[in-house]
Amino acid sequence: MIIDCHGHYTTAPKQLEEWRKRQIAELENPRHAPSKGSLGITDDEIRASLEGAQLKLQRERGTELTIFSPRAMGMSHHIGNETTSRHWSEHCNEMIHRVCALYPENFVGVCQLPQSPGVPPANCIPELERCVKEFGFIGCNLNPDPSGGYWKEPPLTDKWWYPLYEKMVELEVPAMVHVSASCNPNFHGTGAHYINGDTTAFMQFITADLFKDFPTLKFIIPHGGGAVPYHWGRYRGLAQDMKRPPLKELLMNNVFFDTCVYHQPGIDLLLKVIPADNILFASEMVGAVKGVDPETGFNYDDTKRYIDKIDWVSRADKEKIFHGNVEKVYPRFAKRNKA
Amino acid sequence: MIIDCHGHYTTAPKQLEEWRKRQIAELENPRHAPSKGSLGITDDEIRASLEGAQLKLQRERGTELTIFSPRAMGMSHHIGNETTSRHWSEHCNEMIHRVCALYPENFVGVCQLPQSPGVPPANCIPELERCVKEFGFIGCNLNPDPSGGYWKEPPLTDKWWYPLYEKMVELEVPAMVHVSASCNPNFHGTGAHYINGDTTAFMQFITADLFKDFPTLKFIIPHGGGAVPYHWGRYRGLAQDMKRPPLKELLMNNVFFDTCVYHQPGIDLLLKVIPADNILFASEMVGAVKGVDPETGFNYDDTKRYIDKIDWVSRADKEKIFHGNVEKVYPRFAKRNKA
Numbered sequence: 001m002i003i004d005c006h007g008h009y010t011t012a013p014k015q016l017e018e019w020r021k022r023q024i025a026e027l028e029n030p031r032h033a034p035s036k037g038s039l040g041i042t043d044d045e046i047r048a049s050l051e052g053a054q055l056k057l058q059r060e061r062g063t064e065l066t067i068f069s070p071r072a073m074g075m076s077h078h079i080g081n082e083t084t085s086r087h088w089s090e091h092c093n094e095m096i097h098r099v100c101a102l103y104p105e106n107f108v109g110v111c112q113l114p115q116s117p118g119v120p121p122a123n124c125i126p127e128l129e130r131c132v133k134e135f136g137f138i139g140c141n142l143n144p145d146p147s148g149g150y151w152k153e154p155p156l157t158d159k160w161w162y163p164l165y166e167k168m169v170e171l172e173v174p175a176m177v178h179v180s181a182s183c184n185p186n187f188h189g190t191g192a193h194y195i196n197g198d199t200t201a202f203m204q205f206i207t208a209d210l211f212k213d214f215p216t217l218k219f220i221i222p223h224g225g226g227a228v229p230y231h232w233g234r235y236r237g238l239a240q241d242m243k244r245p246p247l248k249e250l251l252m253n254n255v256f257f258d259t260c261v262y263h264q265p266g267i268d269l270l271l272k273v274i275p276a277d278n279i280l281f282a283s284e285m286v287g288a289v290k291g292v293d294p295e296t297g298f299n300y301d302d303t304k305r306y307i308d309k310i311d312w313v314s315r316a317d318k319e320k321i322f323h324g325n326v327e328k329v330y331p332r333f334a335k336r337n338k339a
Numbered sequence: 340m341i342i343d344c345h346g347h348y349t350t351a352p353k354q355l356e357e358w359r360k361r362q363i364a365e366l367e368n369p370r371h372a373p374s375k376g377s378l379g380i381t382d383d384e385i386r387a388s389l390e391g392a393q394l395k396l397q398r399e400r401g402t403e404l405t406i407f408s409p410r411a412m413g414m415s416h417h418i419g420n421e422t423t424s425r426h427w428s429e430h431c432n433e434m435i436h437r438v439c440a441l442y443p444e445n446f447v448g449v450c451q452l453p454q455s456p457g458v459p460p461a462n463c464i465p466e467l468e469r470c471v472k473e474f475g476f477i478g479c480n481l482n483p484d485p486s487g488g489y490w491k492e493p494p495l496t497d498k499w500w501y502p503l504y505e506k507m508v509e510l511e512v513p514a515m516v517h518v519s520a521s522c523n524p525n526f527h528g529t530g531a532h533y534i535n536g537d538t539t540a541f542m543q544f545i546t547a548d549l550f551k552d553f554p555t556l557k558f559i560i561p562h563g564g565g566a567v568p569y570h571w572g573r574y575r576g577l578a579q580d581m582k583r584p585p586l587k588e589l590l591m592n593n594v595f596f597d598t599c600v601y602h603q604p605g606i607d608l609l610l611k612v613i614p615a616d617n618i619l620f621a622s623e624m625v626g627a628v629k630g631v632d633p634e635t636g637f638n639y640d641d642t643k644r645y646i647d648k649i650d651w652v653s654r655a656d657k658e659k660i661f662h663g664n665v666e667k668v669y670p671r672f673a674k675r676n677k678a
Contacts (some may be wrong), residue, residue, distance in 0.1 A: 006646040009653070048636075048673060144525070145525070149527040150489065150490070151488070151489070151523050151526070153525075154524065154525075155524055155525050164402070184490050185493065185494055185541060186483070186484070186493075186494050186539055186543070187490070187542075188542040188543070188546060188577075190573075190577065191545065191573070191574065191577050192535075192538055192539045192542040192543075193548075195538050195566045196531075196535040196538060196539065196566075198539075199531055199534050199535060200525055200527075200531045200535065200640035202529040203526075203527040203530035204525070204527070204531075206527075206530065207527060207530075214512075223570070223573075224569065225572070226566055227534045227538065227565055229569065230563065230566060230569035230600065230605050230608060231534060231562070231563070231570065231600060231601070231602075231605060232602055232604070232605065233601030233602025233603075233605060233628075233632065233639050234529075234530070234534075234562075234600070234601045234602075234627065234628055234639070235530065235628050235633065236602075236629035236632070236639070237601055237627075237639035237640075238527075238529065238530050238627070238628060239636030240630045241628060241629055241630050243655060249485065260571065261570060261572070261573070262570070262572030262573045262576055263570075263571055263572025263573075263575075263612075264572075265611050265612050266569050266571065266572060266608070266612075268608075269569060269604050269607075269608045271606070272604050273602075273604050273605075283442075284577070286571065288392060288576075288577070289572075289573055289576035289577060290576075291576050291579045291580050292570065292579055293576065300572050300573070300575070300576035301383060301576075308665060329343070335452075335649050
C-alpha cells in the first residue's frame with residue numbers, strides 16, 4: 001500500500017473560497033458580527049472537484065491513499081482575529097471530513113488549526129479534539145509563523161506551544177510543521193517561505209530539549225525537510241559545536257521528512273542521507289508545482305517515480321517510506337487499519 | 340591555483356570586538372556624540388590572529404588564496420543607526436585592508452557595507468568606492484535583511500536597491516548575498532537565518548526582471564545556494580508555472596553558488612545539478628562549523644576534500660570551480676592578476 005502523507009485540498013469547490021472572500025471583506029465592517037454560516041456545497045460538487053484531480057492522479061501514479069488536509073496557503077492565519085480563524089478552520093476541516101467520508105479508501109484527514117497571531121496555541125485544542133474524536137482525523141498542520149512571514153511567535157520549542165503538544169501527545173496525533181501564505185514581500189510563498197519554515201523548525205528542534213519533555217511528540221517536516229538534508233553535515237556539525245547530542249539521539253525519534261522534492265538528484269540525496277525510518281512518502285499533489293518537467297516528460301511532483309528509480313534502497317526500506325512509517329508516526333492510522 | 344571565495348575575518352584581534360562593544364554601550368547614552376576613534380591593533384597582532392588559523396588551514400588544505408571579508412555575524416546592521424553602521428563598517432573594512440596588505444598572496448578583500456534598517460542602500464556607495472578604489476577590494480557583501488531576521492526591507496529586486504547596483508556595475512564588483520546575525524529568536528543564525536537568506540534571495544531573483552535591467556550584475560549565493568540546488572526541480576517548476584524563462588536563461592549569467600556545503604552527498608548534489616560555470620569553491624573557514632566530522636575524521640568545512648573525491652567532474656570543470664569562475668565573477672580579480 002502506498003500512502004501519500006502530504007496532500008492539500010487545493011481543488012475545493014469555489015464556494016469555499018467565495019465564503020472566505022466574504023469573510024475577509026466583512027472584516028472591514030466594524031459593526032458586522034462574524035458568523036460561521038454555511039457553504040452550500042453538494043457531495044456531487046466535492047466528487048467533481050476530486051475525480052479529475054487528486055483521484056485521477058492517485059490512479060495514474062499508483063498511490064493509494066492520501067493523508068489530506070486543507071489548502072496550506074489558504075490557512076492564512078494572519079488574516080483577521082481568532083474568531084476569523086476559527087470559523088474558517090472549521091469550514092475547511094469539515095470539507096476534509098466530507099471528502100474522507102465520501103472516499104474512505106482514498107483519503108484520511110489531517111486538520112488545519114485555528115491559530116491566530118499572538119493567541120495561545122492552547123486555544124486550538126477544541127478544534128483539534130473535534131477533528132480527531134468526531135471526524136477521525138489522524139494529525140494536524142501546525143503553522144510555526146501565524147504572522148505570515150514576519151515570524152513573531154515564540155519558537156516551536158517555547159513553552160508557549162506546550163499545552164497544544166500535551167494534547168497532541170494525549171490524542172496520539174503528530175503535526176506537520178507547515179507555514180501558510182507569506183504577506184512579507186521578501187518571501188515567495190511556495191518558493192521561499194515554505195522551505196524556510198521547514199529549515200527554521202528543524203534548527204529550533206536542535207537547540208532545545210523539547211523531545212526530552214515530550215518523548216513521543218512527532219513532527220513531519222515537509223518539502224523534503226527544507227534545506228536540511230542538503231546541509232546535513234552543517235547540522236551535524238552545528239549540533240556537535242553546541243555540545244548537543246548527535247542528531248540521531250536528539251531528534252530522530254521525533255522528526256520525520258516527507259519526499260516532496262521534485263527532481264531525481266534531490267530524492268537521491270534525501271534517501272542517501274536520512275535514515276529510511278525517518279522518511280515518509282509524499283508528493284503534495286495537486287500543489288506547489290503543477291507542470292511537467294521537460295527533462296523527464298513527467299510531472300515534477302510525481303515523486304513516486306524518483307523513488308521507484310532508485311535501485312540501491314532495499315525493498316524493506318522502501319516499504320517503510322511508502323507506508324510502514326505512517327503507522328509509526330500516525331498511531332491513529334494504524335488503529336484505524338486494525339479496526 | 341585554488342581560490343576560496345568565502346572567508347570571514349572571524350579571528351580578528353580582540354580590540355575590534357572591544358571597540359564594537361563600547362560603540363554599542365554608547366548607544367544607550369543620548370548625549371554621546373558617536374566618533375570612529377581608533378582600534379590600536381598592531382601588525383603583529385594581525386599576523387598572530389591569522390597564522391594559527393586561516394593561514395595554517397590554507398597551508399594544510401592546499402587552498403592558496405581567500406577572498407576575505409569582515410565577520411558576517413558581526414555586521415549586525417540592525418544595531419544602532421546609519422552612523423553606527425558606517426563607523427563599524429569602516430573599521431572592519433580597514434582591518435581587511437591591512438590583512439590583504441600584509442599577506443597579498445593569501446588574501447584579497449571584499450567589504451562589508453554600512454547598511455542600516457530603512458536607510459537607502461545608495462548611502463553605502465561612498466564606502467564601497469573607498470574599499471574598491473583605495474583598498475583594491477574586488478566585491479562586497481550585501482545583506483538582504485538589515486533588520487536582522489525581521490525582513491523589513493524591500494526584496495533585492497526592488498528599485499530601492501538599484502542605485503547600489505548601478506555603482507556595482509560601474510565598479511565591476513559582485514556582491515555575495517549574506518545576511519548577518521538574527522535578533523529574531525525563531526532563527527538560529529548560521530543554522531536557519533543564513534540558509535533562509537540564500538533561499539529567499541534566489542527566489543526573489545526568479546520572480547523579477549532584475550537581470551534585464553542589469554545584465555552584468557553578479558551575485559554569489561553562499562552556503563551552497565541555501566536550499567536551492569536540493570530543490571532545483573521545484574525552482575525549475577515554479578519558474579515554468581509562472582511563465583518565467585528557464586532558469587539558465589533567466590539568471591545563470593548572474594547568479595553563482597559557493598561550495599560551503601559540509602558533507603560529501605551535499606557537494607555531490609551541488610556539482611551534479613548546478614552547471615560548473617556557476618559554482619565557486621569556498622569553505623567559509625574559520626566559520627560556522629568548526630568541528631571534525633567523526634564520520635570522515637576531517638573538518639566538516641574542509642570542502643576541498645569533497646570536491647577532490649569526485650571523479651565524475653572533468654578536470655576543466657574543477658578548474659573553473661577552483662579558480663576560473665572567480666576571474667569571471669570578480670573582474671577586478673582578473674585585472675589584479677594581469678597587473
